[in-house]
Amino acid sequence: xxxxxxxxxxxxxxxxxxxxxxxxxxxxxxxxxxxxxxxxxxxxxxxxxxxxxxxxxxxxxxxxxxxxxxxxxxxxxxxxxxxxxxxxxxxxxxxxxxxxxxxxxxxxxxxxxxxxxxxxxxxxxxxxxxxxxxxxxxxxxxxxxxxxxxxxxxxxxxxxxxxxxxxxxxxxxxxxxxxxxxxxxxxxxxxxxxxxxxxxxxxxxxxxxxxxxxxxxxxxxxxxxxxxxxxxxxxxxxxxxxxxxxxxxxxxxxxxxxxxxxxxxxxxxxxxxxxxxxxxxxxxxxxxxxxxxxxxxxxxxxxxxxxxxxxxxxxxxxxxxxxxxxxxxxxxxxxxxxxxxxxxxxxxxxxxxxxxxxxxxxxxxxxxxxxxxxxxxxxxxxxxxxxxxxxxxxxxxxxxxxxxxxxxxxxxxxxxxxxxxxxxxxxxxxxxxxxxxxxxxxxxxxxxxxxxxxxxxxxxxxxxxxxxxxxxxxxxxxxxxxxxxxxxxxxxxxxxxxxxxxxxxxxxxxxxxxxxxxxxxxxxxxxxxxxxxxxxxxxxxxxxxxxxxxxxxxxxxxxxxxxxxxxxxxxxxxxxxxxxxxxxxxxxxxxxxxxxxxxx
RNA sequence: GCCCCCGUAGCUCAGUUGGAUAGAGCAUCGGUUUCCUAAACCGAGGGCCGCAGGUUCGAUUCCUGCCGGGGGUACCA
Numbered sequence: 307x308x309x310x311x312x313x314x315x316x317x318x319x320x321x322x323x324x325x326x327x328x329x330x331x332x333x334x335x336x337x338x339x340x341x342x343x344x345x346x347x348x349x350x351x352x353x354x355x356x357x358x359x360x361x362x363x364x365x366x367x368x369x370x371x372x373x374x375x376x377x378x379x380x381x382x383x384x385x386x387x388x389x390x391x392x393x394x395x396x397x398x399x400x401x402x403x404x405x406x407x408x409x410x411x412x413x414x415x416x417x418x419x420x421x422x423x424x425x426x427x428x429x430x431x432x433x434x435x436x437x438x439x440x441x442x443x444x445x446x447x448x449x450x451x452x453x454x455x456x457x458x459x460x461x462x463x464x465x466x467x468x469x470x471x472x473x474x475x476x477x478x479x480x481x482x483x484x485x486x487x488x489x490x491x492x493x494x495x496x497x498x499x500x501x502x503x504x505x506x507x508x509x510x511x512x513x514x515x516x517x518x519x520x521x522x523x524x525x526x527x528x529x530x531x532x533x534x535x536x537x538x539x540x541x542x543x544x545x546x547x548x549x550x551x552x553x554x555x556x557x558x559x560x561x562x563x564x565x566x567x568x569x570x571x572x573x574x575x576x577x578x579x580x581x582x583x584x585x586x587x588x589x590x591x592x593x594x595x596x597x598x599x600x601x602x603x604x605x606x607x608x609x610x611x612x613x614x615x616x617x618x619x620x621x622x623x624x625x626x627x628x629x630x631x632x633x634x635x636x637x638x639x640x641x642x643x644x645x646x647x648x649x650x651x652x653x654x655x656x657x658x659x660x661x662x663x664x665x666x667x668x669x670x671x672x673x674x675x676x677x678x679x680x681x682x683x684x685x686x687x688x689x690x691x692x693x694x695x696x697x698x699x700x701x702x703x704x705x706x707x708x709x710x711x712x713x714x715x716x717x718x719x720x721x722x723x724x725x726x727x728x729x730x731x732x733x734x735x736x737x738x739x740x741x742x743x744x745x746x747x748x749x750x751x752x753x754x755x756x757x758x759x760x761x762x763x764x765x766x767x768x769x770x771x772x773x774x775x776x777x778x779x780x781x782x783x784x785x786x787x788x789x790x791x792x793x794x795x796x797x798x799x800x801x802x803x804x805x806x807x808x809x810x811x812x813x814x815x816x817x818x819x820x821x822x823x824x825x826x827x828x829x830x831x832x833x834x835x836x837x838x839x840x841x842x843x844x845x846x847x848x849x850x851x852x853x854x855x856x857x858x859x860x861x862x863x864x865x866x867x868x869x870x871x872x873x874x875x876x877x878x879x880x881x882x883x884x885x886x887x888x889x890x891x892x893x894x895x896x897x898x899x900x901x902x903x904x905x906x
Numbered sequence: 907g908c909c910c911c912c913g914u915a916g917c918u919c920a921g922u923u924g925g926a927u928a929g930a931g932c933a934u935c936g937g938u939u940u941c942c943u944a945a946a947c948c949g950a951g952g953g954c955c956g957c958a959g960g961u962u963c964g965a966u967u968c969c970u971g972c973c974g975g976g977g978g979u980a981c982c983a
Contacts, residue, residue, distance in 0.1 A: 659976095660977055695978090
């Protein structure tokens, strides 16, 4: 997938060099593929220290095959590779113990990279890999009639970012908010509303009041278990279409949708489709019949289930003893429907790790169904639907649960972050024009970025101090760096051109920034491959740190080496670098779902 | 009991499909601003990479076991 021309060039030459340097061993070996350019290209790695080279290839694995010591192999291959590359090549190899380190001519890399970024602008890093392929991404998936807790933030933020990442790689992406608007929980809400709902004022803070009803229901149900039974009956009434229950449901749904919309506008989160579990109501029965016809179902303890041929998974339940459907029934119906409708390349479910067994069940049922029906290989969706799981958000070491009312509302988090950002602006830059709008971008940015500071799988402890921190490895740090560059560009006032003398970028700070800029396209592919925007977040921190280092570098006399100086040619090339970093920071922040203010 | 995730500096975490001296931020201490935005930069201290085996030329990374934390384990979602 990598299009790095230097890597490709080196891999080709090194492959030839191996064969030329060790002809007998190559002829004798049964493992010819490890001498192919393709193999070498795939096994290139990044040296620990950038000063050792742009990329490296370890040759230890050849020691046994060639009956030679790694340093000798490296030295021999390096000599031949450099000969093949020729004197005026832009990259040169060097043998360091068992490694072949390859350096790329810095000014060549600089003029190529800056030329690329300046000409493609926000499209730098775009790819056509995804052409004619579709991605479905389901995220947020909040439950109707419950407030937006920080627990849903992770799914929403990760999904929103992945949507942008896959679009950048050329896929057609459909972001779906598949709301929890069906199920026994609605039975609970209906019962609670019938009993205590007359006091609820739905005009104001409706969702928080609904939460109180929900919590109260759970409290009372502990004392009086018949309430749970009543809730199940109420849900059955809803599924049977009884008008009183349906009306109540519609009302709760309208309130909740407006609330969700409001929060997502605050966050800048986008969806292509907003739907819900209730939308698959008419698709469940055909699916159940299909599974029955395939001979996969059985009645167990009064319920309709699909036994799975995996000893570690319980059967997948399709219908409860009372005939009502479950989450799995709806998800399966939805998945099959989506496959038929979109023939997606992949379909991602951005849902917490707590449901990983559940998704294994769902995907298992699908593969068993396709197997039983002998679906042609090319028409199978098995392996294309994936659970993108993430660690749970804990608060003070405990899980947050709506049921117990132990919840932090997302809106409160955003409000506090924005207020703090506003304070900070008043303190640092009170003459700023759009203080409120900027404070919003920064506060929201801090909240969003906090979700990317940790790898997906790790459970995160919600920490007010951490989310409200604007220093160090934070969203506002990236935004600040971006704003600083914008300020420089305004100050410079001249056109940025790629007609520059890249050789003037001759100090390590500048070269490091160039190298990082050149890495951006690969970083996006990494994020896509691992389904984790954290990769981009970590990269942007490296880029911003390198930039700030360059920005504040000192000359031999200990004075700040200014970017804009009397030296016109030097200023021009440095400003081309500045413009390139600003472009990549802006685009990177966009991919994370954040805004990049020009002043702050 | 069984299954999944996690265990790295005082704290929060990085560490690319195994690779060259294990890195950041926060916190602590000490520096940098006649100001191209100090929300920044520089420096210092701080590590049996949970424990024990195994595979390998090489293991923080892969495998097995154990310990510790979290989650899941059919009529919730």
